[in-house]
Each structure stands twice: as structure tokens, then as C-alpha cells.
Amino acid sequence: MVDNYYLSNKKPHRIAGKKQQGFTLVELMISLVLGLLISVAVVQVYIANVKAVTLQDAGSSIIDSNVFGIPVLEEHVRLANLGLADTINDTNQGAGVVLTQTGNLKDIKLTGNKDIPLTLLTNTGDVTPVGTDNEWTGMTATDTVSGQLTIQFRAPQNMFDCEGKLALGPREVNINEVKKIIDGQIVIERYYLNAQDATKPNQLSLYCDAGRYITEDMDDYDEQGQAKKPSTVLANKNIIKNFGDKGEVIVQNVDYFDILLGTKEGSDIQYYTTAEYAGLTDKPDIISIKTGGIIRSNNVVQTSELADSFVVLGNTVSLKADATAAEKKYLRFVFQNEIALRNARQKYS
Template sequence: MKIAPKSHAASIAGFTLIELMISLVLGLLISAAVMQVYLVNTRTITVQQSASEVQDSSIFAMQSIEEHVRLANLGNPIDYITDTTDHGGIVLTQANLGASNTTDAKFFTIDASTGPSNIDGKPSDQLVIQYKNITPHAMYDCEGEEINPGSSDWVVERYFVRDISKSKTATTKDLALACSAGRVDTDGTVTDSFADNGAIIVPAVDQFKILLGVQAAVDELTYLPPSVYLDIEQPSSGQKPAVTSVKLGMIVRSSTPLITDTDADEFTLLGSEHALIDDDSRKKYYRRSYESTVLLRSARVMSLVATVNDEP
């Protein structure tokens, strides 16, 4: 008996409609899983990169600032720093720069200012220090200018936040921590201005705050904003309490935006709460707060307490 050959149509039959739909669904599920893994990995890499940027720019910059702040009052025979100390290491008034100084108060160490900030209702502070190179070696100021050994001029460094935004209308600004250095002679005449834009130290900063460590008593150290310290009345029988240390605080952000729906917008800095400006148009970045306490080596205050021995 002869078997009829299969028809040509039967020999080339493909997938059925149901098989095609099942294949399509499986392909979409696999593609979705792959995309999910890709997005998770991309977000993780972005966060790690952003955190690395913040850590690199902040830690190294903070160390550099600490090294310079420790120099405050170097070369000054007076180690008791107040707002009236001649060439005092922390510049708070014209008296700290010399008898004939006429510098505007907006270039001194201040906190009640209009310094740019991305924090709601809290402007950035400004720190101004002063020192002299009495070492036998060359030194360099915060802008990289050489300080000759034995120079009679005082070096003045101003740390402040400035706006580097390309768009002047945006609510959230692109801010940077900068330092401007200058020279002041013995009488207080500025021979090299420290009022310019200076050099950028940290390229992405939302806030910069400082507190002055004040020797309030023999065994008591109190940290005050510069404006509060300036408001302390001069005792008739002596001097104001001396400034012996400085607390520094910064809120730093990354340069690479995050691929996420939310980012941190509240921070604790130097014991107070700081919230970013409520701006729906701002980009989302990785942010972190940093704090450091610097003891002024050339402003030590030693208090001796005498005790009476009752034994015969």
C-alpha cells in the first residue's frame, strides 16, 4: 500500500499563535528582569561614585583647612586671642589686623551674614585667620603663594562660600568653598588684597558653618557663634574669654547627580538642624555633613590653680 506524501504546507508549518504569545511573554519577562538588574547596578554605581566624590573632595580639603587653621596666631607673642588682640589669629575686627586697618567688617570672621547657602534660612559663615611665617622654611598660603621665611608681613586667609552658578535665576545655587589670601603689614595696612574671589577648595558645598571655642572658665570650654562672642561685654577688670579652638562644619554634595526619586534633604551640623531649600527643580545629589574641631596651637591658655596644704 502506498503512503501519500505529506503536503508541502504541512512540512513547513511554524509556531501556533499560542506558542508565539507564550514566547513573547517570556521574552518580555526576561527583558524586564535584565533591565531591572541594569537599573539597580547603575544606581548602585552612581551612589558609590557620588559618595567617593564627596569623600575625596571633603576629607582632603578638610585636612588642608585644618592645617592652615592650626597656624592661626603663629608668630604672635600674644597667645590670648580676643576681638581686640593685635594681629590675633582669629580676625574678628579691624583691631585684629593692626592700628591703621580700615578693612570692611564684611571681610572678617562672621556668621550673621548673607553668605550664600542652599540651606533654608541659614546663610553660610566666614572664617578669617592670621599668622606669620617665623619658621626657617618657606610656607604656602591657601592660594598656593609662597610665604618667605622670616617675612615681616602677616598672612591673612579668608574662607568663605561663593556662588559659581551659571544660572543666576535658579533657587538652588551651585556653590563652592573658596579661600582668598593676602598680606598685611605690621601697622595693619593691606599690601595684598584678600577680598577677591580666591581659589576654590571644595567645588560643591551647600553650607559652611563655624563656632569659636571660648575658654569660659578654668575647666569650661564653650563654643559660640562669632556674633555671640562679639556681643560679650568687655569686663572692666579684665579681658574677654580667649578663643582657643574652632569648630568647622560643611554640607558637601557630589558632582554627579543621583539616579533616584529622592535624596537626603535634612542634616545635623554643629548641633543644629539644617534643611535644604524647598526647590522642586533642584537636582538630586549625594550629600553628607562633615565636622572638625581644630585646637589653635599658638593660642593655648593655661590656668594654674593653687591648692593649700592644711597639713603641718
């Protein structure tokens, strides 16, 4: 009985089972899917942020050009014809918008007594460019030739031209051994597109090339300038100094630039290219200049929604057919401004 009691009360021996290790296949697949979804969301947020940042930077660079660059052009164009001709046309000597040498710059020469080529004067894109080196060649990053604007004015006081060089206002000189006050030096400026790097002909900027000359007779030409400021020293009359070189950049990254000549005919304002104006039998006086162009951003933009065709001064302008994929990735903005020539005095009968 003892044996039976012992056997009936003895606890059965338990065999410990092995514990489960790791994930099941289903759990692993769920984890991978969740991880992928989170990764995709993070990448999407990152891409969106990159697009927003590059777009903001691109917009900022264009705004900078409009705030700091274009106003320089406008400010100087408003000075055109100051202290010079009665009216502005292509035959009036000294006219503030320079269209011809025989008319507007009669008897005026470049250093070395050289004639002034058409490629240093005002031209629009419908004129066939024939310039070389730093002359106007119609450079453009589009399918449409760019133009050039050349203006002149008397310095009303000591001032800086668009290249940052000093031009002198009215000053005292000896004329026939008598002290007299003469008018300011005549500043001539041209605005055109050129490449900062010749190996990148589609990456252009708006340049200004400035020179100056005087027309007065005087006893000693050295006294009319300031020896310590070489830009103001002119050795003789009717000779333009420092004109025809490359000049200085005033607006970075401009793909296209052109102008129209504004005239008043009756109560209407009509606009002409230089070729159209030259073809008129009875040429009205020029009272305003309309400028237009395409500014591009400093950096590429990570988006596919970018235009490659624009309307500028009434014409459709597109990027060059050979523009690279990278060149098409810049943000672009069209600017157009009408600048009244306050110093253009109209004739009244």
C-alpha cells in the same frame, strides 16, 4: 480472476497532507511572556548597576573632598595666631581669629588706605550679611545663611598660602642702616562660600582669599620681598595686599559652611557664634574653632532615598525650598571638625 487479484493487491493511492508551518497562538504567547520576563530582568540589572555606579562615583567625589580639600582648611587654621598675639579675642591686636578691625587689625588698612569691612572678617550665619561682590554675603544652597572664617598668622618660613602664592618667612633687611632679621610676613586668609558660575547661585564651593602684610619699619621696603615673586613684594607696612578678591576654590561643591568659636571656661569648653561672643560682657579667650558644612557629590544619584535635611553644628539645615528636582538628586555628606588652636596661649592668674 485476474482482474479481481489485481484489484485486491493494488496499493491504495495516498494523498499527501500539508505540513504545519510557524507557531500556534499559545506558543507565541508563551514566547512573548518569556521574552518580556527576560527583558525586565535585564533592565532591572542594568538599572541596579547604574545606581551602584553613580552612587560609587558620588561617594568617591565626597571622599576626595574630605581627603584633599578639608585638610587644607584644617592645616591652615592650626597656624592661626602663630607669631602674633598672646591670646585670641575680639580686642587683642593681631589675634589669630580676626573678628574686628578696631581690635584685631588695629591700624591695618587695605590697599588704597581703605578700612577693612566686617564682611571680610569672621562671621557666623546669625550675623546679617551686608557684603557685595566677592565679600561675604552668606551664600548658601540651604535655608540657613553660611558663615565665614578669617584667620592670620606669621609665615614661619617661606611657604604657600591657601591660594598657592608665596609668603616669605624670616629674612634680613636694613633697619636704621643696620642688618637685622625680621619675622615672616603676616598671612591673612578668609574661608567662605561663593559660586563658580554666577548664573548658578545654588552650586557653591568653599573659597579661600589670602593676602599678606608687614608691620615693621625698615629703610627700604623693596628689599623685604622678592622681585621675581610679586606676591611677596609689599610697598609699605600695615597695608594688606591682595585681600578682598574672590580667591581660589579649595573644596568643590559645598552647599553650606559655618563655624563656632570654642572657649575654655573652667573645665568646660563652650561654643559661641560670633554674634553670641560679641554679646558677652566678659569675653573668654578663643582656643579652638569648630567648622561644619555640607558637601555634595559631583554627579546626581539615581535613587529616591536621598536626605534633604541635615544636622550641622547642632542646627537642622535643609535644602532651599526652591531647589530643583535635579539639585535634590545629589548625594550629600555632613562634615564637622574641631580644630585646636595650638598657638592660642591662655592667661593664667
